[in-house]
Amino acid sequence: MSSGNEILYIKGEKNTEVKEPNVTLGDILTMECSNSSIMNRIKPLRILKIPKKEQHRYVVSILKIIECIHREIPGLQIQNEGESDLIITYEGEKKRNAIWQGIKVVVVAGITFIGAAFSIMAFNNDVSVTKMFSRIYLLLTGEESNGFTLIELTYCIGLIVGILIFFNHLGRKKFTADPTPMEVEMRLYENDIQETLIEAYARKEKEVDVD
Structure with a gap:
């Protein structure tokens, strides 16, 4: 043939x-x-x-x-x-440095934690969550809130659970097989970068193409 x-x-x-x-x-x-x-x-x-x-x-x-x-x-x-x-x-052959990798993980995790904590505190301050909870507690019990009541406790627990469900992650464990929102955004970002790179190479005539 x-x-x-x-x-x-x-x-x-x-x-x-x-x-x-x-x-x-x-x-x-x-x-x-x-x-x-x-x-x-x-x-x-x-x-x-x-x-x-x-x-x-x-x-x-x-x-x-x-x-x-x-x-x-x-x-x-x-x-x-x-x-x-x-x-x-x-990229050639890369030698992985476990110590350097660990340092980068700790730094990124620390920055992410601080940023997330600041965002939550800023949101709570903008909408006056503390005053709102105090008023709700006063309406329900007739007593003044000391700032550490069941309402604040359930809010904190709900916030943690909501974050875990939204990001579909707890360590390496995923609750469902669906990609996490972070994975979706990273994939979209990666696609945008690749499309931009291809267009840039074509515009500069650096693409390996037929004559």
């Missing part, structure tokens, strides 16, 4: 990290073809050679990838099921 009758299905993610400077199609694509020998010929094809000295980021057009494949197997039918532009990030 000739290669002209075969169809190669390829799929590339919008952002792929690679550890080796010689980037092959097998590193950035998932492939499917009824003829396994075709995939064995395509996967080792090099699409980029990246200098090792520093971190690099490239944007590669799917047309450049198709051109690379056709140079190896002319006439092969290719069906792209993935992105039209691929971001390839080369």
